[in-house]
Each structure stands twice: as C-alpha cells, then as structure tokens.
Amino acid sequence: MQYMEVTNKSVQEVIDSLKEVAPRYKYGIQHIHNVKETLKSKGIELENECQIVDICNPIVAQKFLSEDMSLSIIMPCKISVYTQDGETMIAMNSLVQLVDDINPDLIELAQETQETLLEIIDEVK
Numbered sequence: 648m649q650y651m652e653v654t655n656k657s658v659q660e661v662i663d664s665l666k667e668v669a670p671r672y673k674y675g676i677q678h679i680h681n682v683k684e685t686l687k688s689k690g691i692e693l694e695n696e697c698q699i700v701d702i703c704n705p706i707v708a709q710k711f712l713s714e715d716m717s718l719s720i721i722m723p724c725k726i727s728v729y730t731q732d733g734e735t736m737i738a739m740n741s742l743v744q745l746v747d748d749i750n751p752d753l754i755e756l757a758q759e760t761q762e763t764l765l766e767i768i769d770e771v772k
Contacts, residue, residue: 648740648741648744649738649739649740649741650738650739650740650741650765650768651736651737651738652736652737652738652768652769652772653734653735653736653737653772654735654736654737654771654772655735656735656771656772657696657735658696658697658698658728658729658730658735659698661728661735661737661771661772662679662698662700662728664770664771665700665702665726665728665767665771668767668770668771669702669767672704672763672766672767673704673706674702674703674704674763674764674767675702675703675704675705676700676701676702677701677702677703677723678700678701679698679699679700679701680698680699680700680701681697681698682697682698682699682729683695683696683697683698695729695730695731696728696729696730696735697727697728697729697730698727698728698729699725699726699727699728700725700726700727700728701723701724701725702723702724702725702726702764702767703722703723703724704760704763707756707760708722708723710756711746711753711756714750714752714753715749715750715753717749717750718746718749718750718753720749721742721745721746721749724739724742724760724764725739725740726738726739726764726767726768727739737768737771737772739764739765739768741761742757742760742761742764743757743758743761745757
C-alpha cells in the first residue's frame with residue numbers, strides 16, 4: 648500500500664518544508680536523493696522531478712533494530728516527492744506492511760511510526 652498526497656507546492660518547496668518540520672517530530676533527514684540530477688550526471692534525462700528523502704528517528708530505529716536486525720533492509724524510511732502529470736506528489740510506502748512482512752510482532756511500533764510520518768507529510772503538503 649502506498650500513501651500519496653497531491654500538493655500545490657513545488658518539489659523543492661516540499662523538500663525544504665520537510666527539513667523544517669521533521670525535527671519537530673524528532674525525525675532527522677539523513678539524505679536526499681535527487682534522482683533527476685543523479686541521472687542527468689550520468690547522461691540520462693528524466694522529464695519529471697524526483698527527490699527521495701531518507702528520514703529517521705534514532706529512538707525508533709534502535710527499538711526496531713534491537714528486536715530484529717533484518718528490519719534494517721527497510722531503513723531508513725523513505726518519502727518520495729516527485730512531479731507527475733503536472734502535479735507534485737508526496738508518497739510513502741506503508742511501513743506497517745513492510746514491517747508485517749518481516750516481523751509481525753512489531754506492528755504496533757510500525758503503526759505509531761507510520762502515523763507520525765503521515766502527520767509530517769500532512770504538515771508539509
């Protein structure tokens with residue numbers, strides 16, 4: 648399952664908002680992958696803007712990893728901001744589904760984390 652929101656902001660405006668809003672929720676931006684720029688540096692043109700944000704709360708990460716190190720394959724959480732058909736989209740995979748596939752015992756923590764990430768998305772849109 649994916650969560651998708653349409654915004655009137657540009658991709659860069661959303662990214663800038665994420666940088667401001669995430670720390671208020673005790674989340675940090677670990678890295679921003681500018682896919683269009685990366686591809687351009689390789690000689691490949693991508694029509695749409697696309698930036699993928701690695702976002703993480705270290706306390707939540709420690710809780711997940713202390714229970715099951717294999718959860719590291721889905722970390723950090725990713726929020727994608729891109730343009731499609733003239734609109735700016737903010738998207739995220741369901742953390743609950745990802746965690747459920749690996750360790751169903753941690754669904755409650757996944758749900759709490761996902762709710763916070765959706766609050767962040769709602770605030771930046």
